[in-house]
Each structure stands twice: as structure tokens, then as C-alpha cells.
Amino acid sequence: MNELIKADASYRQWITEIGRRFKQSQIKAAMKVNDEMLRFYWLLGRDISEHHFEALYGSGFYNKLSEDLQKELPDVKSFSTTNLRYMSRFYELYPDAGNVPQVVATSSTMKLSPSWGPFGDGKIVQRLRTICKGQKGHILMFYHASPVAGIKVLEPRISNDGIPLIYFSSKRENTLVYLSNAIEKFSGYVHEGKWQKWGPYGFTKDKILVLQEYYPNALQETYEGVSAYVYCVDDAADVTASSTIPFAFTADQPQKVSACEYIPDAYAAILQAADEGKIKIARYEELSEKMLAWIRNTMTREYAKEDVQGDYRLFIEAKFPFVLQKQ
Numbered sequence: 510m511n512e513l514i515k516a517d518a519s520y521r522q523w524i525t526e527i528g529r530r531f532k533q534s535q536i537k538a539a540m541k542v543n544d545e546m547l548r549f550y551w552l553l554g555r556d557i558s559e560h561h562f563e564a565l566y567g568s569g570f571y572n573k574l575s576e577d578l579q580k581e582l583p584d585v586k587s588f589s590t591t592n593l594r595y596m597s598r599f600y601e602l603y604p605d606a607g608n609v610p611q612v613v614a615t616s617s618t619m620k621l622s623p624s625w626g627p628f629g630d631g632k633i634v635q636r637l638r639t640i641c642k643g644q645k646g647h648i649l650m651f652y653h654a655s656p657v658a659g660i661k662v663l664e665p666r667i668s669n670d671g672i673p674l675i676y677f678s679s680k681r682e683n684t685l686v687y688l689s690n691a692i693e694k695f696s697g698y699v700h701e702g703k704w705q706k707w708g709p710y711g712f713t714k715d716k717i718l719v720l721q722e723y724y725p726n727a728l729q730e731t732y733e734g735v736s737a738y739v740y741c742v743d744d745a746a747d748v749t750a751s752s753t754i755p756f757a758f759t760a761d762q763p764q765k766v767s768a769c770e771y772i773p774d775a776y777a778a779i780l781q782a783a784d785e786g787k788i789k790i791a792r793y794e795e796l797s798e799k800m801l802a803w804i805r806n807t808m809t810r811e812y813a814k815e816d817v818q819g820d821y822r823l824f825i826e827a828k829f830p831f832v833l834q835k836q
Contacts, residue, residue: 520562523556523560524577524578524581525581527553527556527578527581528578528581528582530549530552531549531582531585550595550596550599551596551599551600553593553596554596554597554598554599554600554601555600557574557593557596557597557600558597558600558601561750561752562574571590571593571594572590574588574590574593575588575589575590575593578593598679601679601680601756650679650681650741650742650743650767650768651677651678651679651741651742651743651748651758651764652677652678652679652680652681652683652684652739652740652741653675653676653677653678653684653687653739653740653741653742654684654685654686654687654688654737654738654739654740654772655687655737655738655740656688656689656690656735656736656737656738657738658738660738660740660766660769661765661766662763662764662765662766663675663740663742663760663763663764663765663766664763665760665761665762665763672761673761674759674760674761675759675760675761675763675764676757676758676759677742677748677757677758677759677760678756678757678758679756679758680718680756680787681739681770682718682782682787682788683718683756683757683788684739685720685739685772685775685778685779685782685788686710686718686720686779688732688735688737688739688772688775688778688779689731689732689735689737689775690731691727691730691731691824692820692821692824693820694730694731694735695730695820695823695824695827695828696820696823696824709721709722709723712754712755713789716755716756717786717787717788717789718755718788718789719788719789719790719791720779720783720788720789720790720791721791721796722790722791722792722793722796723793723804723808723828723829724793724828724829725793725794726793727793727828728776728779728790728792729776731776732774732775732776732779733774733775733776734774734776735774735775735776736771736772736773736774736775737772737775738769738770738771738772739769739770739772740766740768740769741766741767741768741769741770742760742764742765742766742767743767747760747762747764748760748764804829805829805831808825808829808831808832809829809831809832811825812825812826812829812832
């Protein structure tokens with residue numbers, strides 16, 4: 510991984526650009542209190558997120574980035590691996606706060622630790638860490654939904670990717686899709702074989718999750734009356750960011766649970782998240798003809814696969830009866 514980064518000219522250019530921006534922000538910060546430095550950290554978090562560096566270079570990316578930035582700016586002490594993760598999380602929490610005035614204002618009365626580092630930016634980093642703290646006091650929380658109660662350690666399971674993984678999101682609302690399994694809800698017993706999520710979703714250009722119905726009344730049938738749990742793992746988790754799904758992460762090793770939220774009704778939780786604008790719902794009746802044609806083609810191909818057996822096969826026949834017409 511390190512050799513790959515060293516050979517990446519765009520990465521080296523980015524490191525140099527970070528150094529230049531940092532020095533400019535220091536000068537502006539002297540005249541504009543700490544707002545400019547907070548903005549610098551937001552921009553660095555944006556770079557990390559938008560360039561998908563972690564997905565490109567693996568889980569050791571933050572360690573390597575920390576080393577390179579400390580070589581580029583040897584007198585600066587705020588580029589630790591942990592702080593860099595805070596910066597990335599800061600951007601994910603406030604992706605539209607390009608000028609960060611509201612964020613700065615909300616943190617202005619927070620208790621700050623004594624300044625550290627030759628440029629006195631320790632207070633700003635401490636502010637950043639405070640802003641990013643979750644309600645439970647954790648930083649960089651990763652969320653995982655499950656219908657199973659009492660989980661203390663999350664274990665990797667084989668899913669659509671074909672390898673054992675644990676799936677997370679850094680946004681709680683994005684995990685709600687996994688609170689119920691449509692196949693199990695339909696059949697009434699635990700689904701056997703490869704797990705199929707059957708909560709189709711996509712994202713808007715603003716990276717808001719859109720939960721889609723592939724057949725009439727799919728959401729209510731799948732989620733209503735289902736109680737489940739959202740488990741949390743803190744920033745110590747060894748996770749890898751997805752290069753294709755916003756705010757998504759995976760882990761291939763067991764992860765210790767740090768907190769758990771009980772969801773009494775999954776459908777009500779989804780409707781609440783939609784009402785709050787955190788996710789969107791695309792009802793079957795609202796789908797375009799192009800999307801409906803895509804569903805027909807996709808499910809016809811899915812049904813034709815040799816490994817589609819048992820309850821999953823019965824589920825497809827019941828919810829997408831047009832597949833039988835192709836036989």
C-alpha cells in the first residue's frame with residue numbers, strides 16, 4: 510500500500526497542496542480567530558472523502574497520510590491519525606458547511622483543553638473533536654442494523670459480496686433499510702442460504718439515501734411490526750470505506766459493540782427518518798416506466814440463476830409473478 514501511494518503523483522501533489530493551504534490558513538487565522546483553521550480542517554476532510562483515498566489505499570491510509578503530513582509540516586502537531594479521522598468525520602457531518610459559520614458559532618462556548626502545538630491550533634482540533642462527538646460521547650460512530658437482540662460482538666457474515674464482512678454506515682438512518690429481511694418476513698421463517706437484503710436503495714446527487722419499492726406496498730409489508738436493533742461501534746473499529754456507496758464501511762474482523770438502540774417498529778422509524786429529510790422514499794406507484802422495465806429485466810435474470818432456490822425462489826414468484834411468464 511505504501512509503495513502504491515509513493516508512486517501516485519496526484520497524491521504527492523495533494524500533500525504539497527495541503528501544506529500550502531495550512532500555512533495560508535495560519536496567516537488568516539491570526540486575523541480571524543480560529544474560524545479559518547476550522548475551515549481548513551473541513552476542507553481536508555472533504556478531500557479525503559471525495560478522493561476516496563481510504564478505499565484506494567486500504568486501512569493503513571490514515572497512518573501513511575499522518576506520516577507524510579508531518580514530514581511536509583514538521584512543526585505541526587495536529588495531524589495525528591486520530592485527528593485526521595476527525596477531520597474526515599467533520600466533513601461527513603457537515604458536507605454543506607463550506608464556510609462553516611454555523612458550526613463555528615455552535616462550538617464557540619464549548620469547553621476547550623489548553624492549547625498545544627507551536628501554532629496554538631490545539632484548541633481548534635479540540636473543538637473539532639467536540640463537534641464530532643456523538644450523543645454517547647463516541648467519535649466516528651459506525652452503525653449496523655440487525656433483528657437479533659443482545660449482540661456484544663458483530664461477526665462477519667457472507668452476503669451479496671460473497672465474502673464474510675460486516676456492513677456499517679456512518680449515518681444511522683442509512684442502516685434502517687437492514688432492520689428487516691423481506692424474504693424472511695414473507696416466508697415466516699429464517700432465510701437459509703446466501704443472505705439477500707431485499708431493501709433496494711440508491712442515492713441522490715446530494716448523497717441522501719432513497720429507499721425504493723420494487724413491488725406495491727413493499728416497505729410496509731417488509732418493515733411494519735418488526736422490532737430490531739441498531740448497534741454502534743466506535744472509532745476504534747478497523748473498517749474500510751466503500752468506494753461506491755456513500756458513508757458505507759465494511760470490516761472483515763469481529764467488532765465489539767459499544768452501544769445499542771432498540772427500534773420498536775422499523776416501518777415507523779423509516780417514516781420518521783423520511784419526514785425529517787434524512788432519507789427519501791420512492792413508492793412503487795411513483796416509479797418511472799424506465800425504472801419499472803429495469804425491475805422486470807433484473808428480476809427475470811435473477812430468477813433464472815441456478816442458485817435461486819427455496820424461500821427466495823418462492824418470494825420472487827409471489828412478488829414478481831411476471832418471471833413465470835418467461836419460463
